[in-house]
Amino acid sequence: MQGNEACVEGALDAGVRFYAGYPITPSSEIAEDFAAKLPPLGGKFIQMEDEIASMAAVVGASLAGQKAVTATSGPGFSLKQEIIGFATMVEAPCVIMNVQRAGPSTGLPTSPAQGDVMQARWGTHGDHPALVLCPSSVTDAYLLSFQAVNWAERFRTPVIVLLDETIGHLRERVRLPGREEMVISSRKQPHGDPETFQPYEITDEDLIPPLPPYGGGYRFHTTGLYHDETGFPSNRPEVTDRLLNRLHEKIDKYKETLFLYESYGLRQANQLIISYGASARSAKAAWRKAREKGLLVGLLILKTIWPFPEEIVTQAGHDKNNIVVAEMNKGQLIGEVERVMDKRIPIRGANRADGVLITPEQILAKLEGVN
Amino acid sequence: MQGNEACVEGALDAGVRFYAGYPITPSSEIAEDFAAKLPPLGGKFIQMEDEIASMAAVVGASLAGQKAVTATSGPGFSLKQEIIGFATMVEAPCVIMNVQRAGPSTGLPTSPAQGDVMQARWGTHGDHPALVLCPSSVTDAYLLSFQAVNWAERFRTPVIVLLDETIGHLRERVRLPGREEMVISSRKQPHGDPETFQPYEITDEDLIPPLPPYGGGYRFHTTGLYHDETGFPSNRPEVTDRLLNRLHEKIDKYKETLFLYESYGLRQANQLIISYGASARSAKAAWRKAREKGLLVGLLILKTIWPFPEEIVTQAGHDKNNIVVAEMNKGQLIGEVERVMDKRIPIRGANRADGVLITPEQILAKLEGVN
Amino acid sequence: MPKKGKVYINEPWCKGCEICANFCPKKILGLRGDGKMEVKDPENCIACNQCVLRCPDYAIKVEVIENND
Amino acid sequence: MPKKGKVYINEPWCKGCEICANFCPKKILGLRGDGKMEVKDPENCIACNQCVLRCPDYAIKVEVIENND
Amino acid sequence: MELEKYFRVEKLPHIWCPGCGHGSVMMSIAKGVDKLGWDPKKVVVVSGIGCSSRAAGYLNFNTLHTVHGRPIAFATGVKLANPELHVIVITGDGDGAAIGGNHLIHACRRNIGINVVLFNNQIYGMTSGQYSPMTPEGSMATTSPFGNIEPPFDLCELTKSAGANFVARGTVYHLPKLDSYMEKAFSKKGFSYLEAISQCPTYYGRRNKLKTPLEMLEWQKENSIDIKKAKDLDPEELKGKIITGIFTERDEEEYTVRYDKLIASVQGGKK
Amino acid sequence: MELEKYFRVEKLPHIWCPGCGHGSVMMSIAKGVDKLGWDPKKVVVVSGIGCSSRAAGYLNFNTLHTVHGRPIAFATGVKLANPELHVIVITGDGDGAAIGGNHLIHACRRNIGINVVLFNNQIYGMTSGQYSPMTPEGSMATTSPFGNIEPPFDLCELTKSAGANFVARGTVYHLPKLDSYMEKAFSKKGFSYLEAISQCPTYYGRRNKLKTPLEMLEWQKENSIDIKKAKDLDPEELKGKIITGIFTERDEEEYTVRYDKLIASVQGGKK
Amino acid sequence: MARYEIRLSGAGGQGLILAGIILSEAVVRFTDKEVIQTQSYGPEARGGASKAEVIISDEEIDYPQVNKPDFLLALTQEAYNKYNRDLKEYGTMVVDERVDISPRGGPTYAVPIQRLTQEKLGTRMVVNVVSLALFNKLHEVVETEKLKTIILERVPKGTEELNKKALELGEELANNLNQFKIKGKEEEEE
Amino acid sequence: MARYEIRLSGAGGQGLILAGIILSEAVVRFTDKEVIQTQSYGPEARGGASKAEVIISDEEIDYPQVNKPDFLLALTQEAYNKYNRDLKEYGTMVVDERVDISPRGGPTYAVPIQRLTQEKLGTRMVVNVVSLALFNKLHEVVETEKLKTIILERVPKGTEELNKKALELGEELANNLNQFKIKGKEEEEE
Ligand SMILES: Cc1ncc(C[n+]2csc(CCOP(=O)(O)OP(=O)(O)O)c2C)c(N)n1
Ligand SMILES: Cc1ncc(C[n+]2csc(CCOP(=O)(O)OP(=O)(O)O)c2C)c(N)n1
Ligand code: SF4
Ligand code: SF4
Ligand code: SF4
Ligand code: SF4
Ligand code: SF4
Ligand code: SF4
Numbered sequence A, B: 001m002q003g004n005e006a007c008v009e010g011a012l013d014a015g016v017r018f019y020a021g022y023p024i025t026p027s028s029e030i031a032e033d034f035a036a037k038l039p040p041l042g043g044k045f046i047q048m049e050d051e052i053a054s055m056a057a058v059v060g061a062s063l064a065g066q067k068a069v070t071a072t073s074g075p076g077f078s079l080k081q082e083i084i085g086f087a088t089m090v091e092a093p094c095v096i097m098n099v100q101r102a103g104p105s106t107g108l109p110t111s112p113a114q115g116d117v118m119q120a121r122w123g124t125h126g127d128h129p130a131l132v133l134c135p136s137s138v139t140d141a142y143l144l145s146f147q148a149v150n151w152a153e154r155f156r157t158p159v160i161v162l163l164d165e166t167i168g169h170l171r172e173r174v175r176l177p178g179r180e181e182m183v184i185s186s187r188k189q190p191h192g193d194p195e196t197f198q199p200y201e202i203t204d205e206d207l208i209p210p211l212p213p214y215g216g217g218y219r220f221h222t223t224g225l226y227h228d229e230t231g232f233p234s235n236r237p238e239v240t241d242r243l244l245n246r247l248h249e250k251i252d253k254y255k256e257t258l259f260l261y262e263s264y265g266l267r268q269a270n271q272l273i274i275s276y277g278a279s280a281r282s283a284k285a286a287w288r289k290a291r292e293k294g295l296l297v298g299l300l301i302l303k304t305i306w307p308f309p310e311e312i313v314t315q316a317g318h319d320k321n322n323i324v325v326a327e328m329n330k331g332q333l334i335g336e337v338e339r340v341m342d343k344r345i346p347i348r349g350a351n352r353a354d355g356v357l358i359t360p361e362q363i364l365a366k367l368e369g370v371n
Numbered sequence C, D: 001m002p003k004k005g006k007v008y009i010n011e012p013w014c015k016g017c018e019i020c021a022n023f024c025p026k027k028i029l030g031l032r033g034d035g036k037m038e039v040k041d042p043e044n045c046i047a048c049n050q051c052v053l054r055c056p057d058y059a060i061k062v063e064v065i066e067n068n069d
Numbered sequence E, F: 001m002e003l004e005k006y007f008r009v010e011k012l013p014h015i016w017c018p019g020c021g022h023g024s025v026m027m028s029i030a031k032g033v034d035k036l037g038w039d040p041k042k043v044v045v046v047s048g049i050g051c052s053s054r055a056a057g058y059l060n061f062n063t064l065h066t067v068h069g070r071p072i073a074f075a076t077g078v079k080l081a082n083p084e085l086h087v088i089v090i091t092g093d094g095d096g097a098a099i100g101g102n103h104l105i106h107a108c109r110r111n112i113g114i115n116v117v118l119f120n121n122q123i124y125g126m127t128s129g130q131y132s133p134m135t136p137e138g139s140m141a142t143t144s145p146f147g148n149i150e151p152p153f154d155l156c157e158l159t160k161s162a163g164a165n166f167v168a169r170g171t172v173y174h175l176p177k178l179d180s181y182m183e184k185a186f187s188k189k190g191f192s193y194l195e196a197i198s199q200c201p202t203y204y205g206r207r208n209k210l211k212t213p214l215e216m217l218e219w220q221k222e223n224s225i226d227i228k229k230a231k232d233l234d235p236e237e238l239k240g241k242i243i244t245g246i247f248t249e250r251d252e253e254e255y256t257v258r259y260d261k262l263i264a265s266v267q268g269g270k271k
Numbered sequence G, H: 001m002a003r004y005e006i007r008l009s010g011a012g013g014q015g016l017i018l019a020g021i022i023l024s025e026a027v028v029r030f031t032d033k034e035v036i037q038t039q040s041y042g043p044e045a046r047g048g049a050s051k052a053e054v055i056i057s058d059e060e061i062d063y064p065q066v067n068k069p070d071f072l073l074a075l076t077q078e079a080y081n082k083y084n085r086d087l088k089e090y091g092t093m094v095v096d097e098r099v100d101i102s103p104r105g106g107p108t109y110a111v112p113i114q115r116l117t118q119e120k121l122g123t124r125m126v127v128n129v130v131s132l133a134l135f136n137k138l139h140e141v142v143e144t145e146k147l148k149t150i151i152l153e154r155v156p157k158g159t160e161e162l163n164k165k166a167l168e169l170g171e172e173l174a175n176n177l178n179q180f181k182i183k184g185k186e187e188e189e190e
């Protein structure tokens, strides 16, 4: 199975029955696969006129009660930003898969890159939280897509699966847990009187309001303006503040459970490699080679990159005397590592942004004592 | 003069003769003012069908030889991102004014905010440099708009003027240098044989290729794909690498000259307030009050926020024992301050993101020894 | 026998645009000093409902009165 | 007297789509084993230029030959 | 018709200016739903951004106030996800014809069962009076201080060419007719486009010598020509006129119906 | 016509697949410029993204290969900034009709002096064969594995309704006619739209039982109907047919001409 | 003059924003003082209550927002209700005579601005200039002639005479302001 | 088998990517080995040279890119020119007989794959399956029957028989490979 295909399988298994998208290399197989697999399941695939419309249709379908996904790559991801912000604001569950290619602009449409890492966090205007997952294997692609749908539903928020061309187009053996271990989450439903229903009233400590589907008996208003518990616009500062804080807090609160990662040999290490996505494959090869050479190196592979797993990174890195951050860009997530780590620990970037998968050798070269 | 109007005056004085835009609060006065002032100067104003088209038209006009501007606010800024990346990639001089309002999404269209600070840096897909200026007075609005046009031309890159609703709609006394002090830059022109002209050939040490206008006798190809010196696409890693590095380096090289800021009382201070844009007005009031109370506080007002003036900030902050970063968002530029400063210095955010201008009192409260 | 009507104006909703007054065939509606519409000559209302139809603010209701004279 | 033509095929440009061969009224063009077009029967070319017009790769030129017989 | 059944009366009076035509068009929508007897719980109103789009907040259905220019794309998602819903889009001449023009024509092409009502006040009201793609030539607006030189769209012709099943234009002046078009639009399976000429006294009227709402309504009256009459006039005579009436009524198969057939056939009859 | 004058011959052969129709349309463009005798230095070709849009790289003018869907908007900036330039837009059915549809109709409306040539191969070629808004109903494509259920646009009708001064459709099969439309389109002041039916053997043909480029060309031949003949046929007979010919020829004043007049009047005659 | 905060409020469409702009321009052009003018925007500025705010100061004005006005003008009830809250305890308040106000300390005047404007000038269109002139005269921000210059630059052609009269009316009201004085809280309690 | 890198190259449209996919699927389904398959995408994959790459290993495969192939198949000159460079010095190379190659060390075979496919099967369409079978037989990755299963699942309906024959032809070529052997650099220098 290809990485892109695994994303589709993961999403379908999590209950996705709606896809709207616009083709773009190297993500198109996701659309093509949904086009083939949804109608037999009674689901809907639609190719919209552009990425903006796709994002809008996904949010519309989500509010109509479907678990909904869209997929794209760099240029399309830029176009979707406005409505990703809308989805965040109205708390419409949805998943956006971005199979990264080399940018900026048209760049190298068929080459791998990890240049949209900061954009995934900061791409839409205004303050907003972001939940972003980065697979580094085809198995990950399946699992994280499944997880993304679950989290989108549970936290009522867009979740981004940030692949790269390498993982999207990779075929390899997939190892999945048994179906019974895969627990599906769906959005919370209201139970009270439809007449007094307030769509953004918070009754649960998870800070997340229930979301009934259109036509399900509840009628409510939804807007991208700041709104109060009734869903209607308000510009009272206390309302604004409450809403924005809640949007952040509903995720912050569960931060620890959201930090997915793998780590190798952290204890017996005085150096640390941090990586994610396709780069993590090279990082792991580098880590193995370093270990073979007898270097005391640890490896941290991040699966959740936003919210940035500050605690995991500081914990893994605080006692090291060299940290290498391997990524296929000019240095993006390294900024976060620098932000959270003490200045006395040297932090080095192993970077590559020329459209070629970063090599283990490049990463090795940033470790101390290699030669 | 209103802040928005001052932007128009600054741009016109710098030679802008083309504006394409799409109205949006609170930036619309910029469009309206250009609509009134350009035709009498023989310039062109066009209201396009949306923000994407506006950005495209501006780049088209720029390549046809005009100094060109567009203006927008949050949602429109999100939409322009893809083509801002294109402008960066093809090195089309242009200026984008973003008068920030409270987001995410439609948010509070008429309220001030500084929520697009990170987006201005990371909003488009792929790695790319950014040049972003933040006025905190109407005078600044004029001067920085003038400067933005100059820099766009000189560095062949999009330059962003990041205002906020407060500054955009503020009227106050404007103090300008004499016309003779205002030096206008225009893009470099080629001189060689049109037949052998290579649009991206670097002959000068400033790393910036000349840009002839369409119809001026030179014929050349331009693409958002990675391209070599001839302007034609190439996916050879060394070409890709060279281009991306040059795009960053042509600005990095001049970084020091790009850091515009104001500072007050840094020497005799053990605490530091850092701010920018409208927040800097409140910060200055807070600073005054703190000084009146006898506190040893310094103030750093950043005008250039990207590239982040690391050297200026570390220089101003390294010997302080409290740094307060005042901004109207949930904490954006503070991340950069944290990144560059030593961990032992406490860094506190004075933040407000409810649509109300941050108050001097809020900032004061973050200083030590206020009460 | 011509209908007669009683006109109710929902004052908080009325914005004083004068559209109703202009469409009233009997010209019996007029703006008060505070910018709200009022019925100047209630007797003459023929319950034609023009004002109701035309008011963009849904601020008018007309009740048909039994013509008991 | 019917025109005669000499056909030049720019081999590096030819992609072997066979469009020219299909439009040639004299059916004198045919694909070589390596996928390039060749003139199978040069004598019969009437310089009608159909192949030139039809080749989407601009890979054919036809020269009109003086008919000296 | 009881106001309470279709309006969130507690939100009234609406934010629109005195004499704004949008209130009249909104009422016409409520009447349309009433005439068709749709269950309000099955009605979804999707709007964009603009004064007109604020209507969503007052109508007591499922209401979705989205982003500028994209309500039709959101609505496409809603309708396709649940074809049993009655999906109405409320948009403006800026929202629907400027930034949103592409979604409009694509929805026409797909002929998806959405009823679009475009409040055409020939100006951007919400942002204080810039010209729109439907502002008449020569009009004054904040961004056409020397008079607008761009020809306006005839969106009825355009949506017809793009494939809509039903296309009509009415005016606030001719309210009863507008109500009847509304009913026809709503009862049509497939995509319908209904343009309602509305008035913006605040930003269009004031700048264009139509000082009162009444003058604007009279302008509508004087400049309207019924489509049947228009057929006999030549383009010159029609310049600047509002052609009203029904532009097309077709019965091409609706998109979600076609989709359901596709699913049925893929599933081999079972469902 | 000398190839060297209009082509960057050193870039040839082009990247297009064997038998791709785009090469033929590109040649027709070069011939058009040649016939009008335009100075290549004053010609600007703006394209979007797609196989078709790659044509910009081979034509020896000022060539601007932009982003997907927006070439007309870029071109609007170019033309307005310098009305003396001859601005040609090369686009595809995805680039120009899907993501770029709005820019197309707005440029028609403004009637700005841009010549749009849309390479309609009825598929997204560059991204390997997804259906486009101009893919015939029932066609197989990677995203319509059960056959396309969306009706295609007739962009000639649409651009005509939107206000273009010149609209025509030709096919690669009928090349000489295409050449003549090209010449007419280019010589028209104001906006022109010329649709060239092209063939994508790789992604359309293979999946739709048109195995060779020749079969695709023959499909064009058999399915084309001249617009004059089409007038006498009813919609059912025309379903799935390619109507070719000139759809409209008007002489409404071009946008930048109007703009220059505006400037002159604002400046009070002086300039 | 240390920092002095002014809020002019009324109904949308009464032109108070223009009044604020004229005032601030007068300060810029004819005095050495610093000045800042801001206004509220958006749909809420259409219909409903609307306000323009001006800050005048001898010193640099950092924080540009009016938080505790020294002076409040309220032409309508709605404006009063919305905007009177944060007026300084001893700040000056001028309201239209028809506005119901709660008793307060600080100088308070209920002036028949709208009525007199209508009666004397035959239109309410210039109520903004009347109010502006009243304020200016009261505080003597700039001389009458200077204010007039700017007013005439800013008002629509053809309304010059009307606006001159409005200016006179406003000054007259200022001169007679004491007759409109409302007894303050404390005075009442006596 | 430690990490073994395979590159199958030829002209776009020859179906080598499908060959790569079939090979990797065979490994996944019928062995315990790890496998990775990648391919190059984009316009350059249409017309021109195209390649599919497979890595097979007993251990976890981290770095998924082929950098120094152990095995290269090149069906066309263009593919050879583009992709032969980084072949391991002693890696195996199989080229179509018509490809001109530079002398090298390591086992090198010039096989009339295309010609024989055309001659024996009457079409070149299945040159990919011939090549795949050749490779599989040579390395005995999976048994013939297993490979056949997957091939038959993946090829278009109606071409089953043809593909079975292609598989046989490929295996036959593998069995006779030595007769196509090219003398290596050193051998020549002797
Ligand atoms: C992406 C984006 N661009 C621009 C705007 C600003 N904006 C809001 S409403 C509007 C125009 C509204 O005009 P119209 O649709 O005609 O509605 P009206 O107010 O006239 O009823 C604009 C340009 C926005 N909110 N978002
Ligand atoms: C914003 C964006 N979305 C999607 C793409 C991917 N993309 C590139 S070309 C193309 C379609 C091209 O189709 P068409 O315009 O018909 O050209 P053709 O290749 O068929 O000639 C698409 C969807 C992109 N590059 N940018
Ligand atoms: S039409 Fe309605 S809002 Fe207008 S004046 Fe009459 S009652 Fe008031
Ligand atoms: S019902 Fe008719 S007559 Fe009576 S007030 Fe209304 S419009 Fe006038
Ligand atoms: S010129 Fe005519 S006859 Fe000669 S090869 Fe070409 S098509 Fe055939
Ligand atoms: S038409 Fe051109 S490319 Fe095609 S086979 Fe003939 S010469 Fe070759
Ligand atoms: S601005 Fe115009 S469209 Fe908006 S509410 Fe006022 S009158 Fe209506
Ligand atoms: S994919 Fe289709 S459109 Fe693209 S070059 Fe090949 S044949 Fe032409």
Ligand SMILES: [Mg+2]
Pocket (backbone or CB within 6 Å): E050, E092, E093, E094, E119, E120, E121, E122, E123, E124, E125, E132
């Ligand atoms: Mg409007």
Ligand SMILES: [Mg+2]
Pocket (backbone or CB within 6 Å): F050, F092, F093, F094, F119, F120, F121, F122, F123, F124, F125, F132
């Ligand atoms: Mg196409």
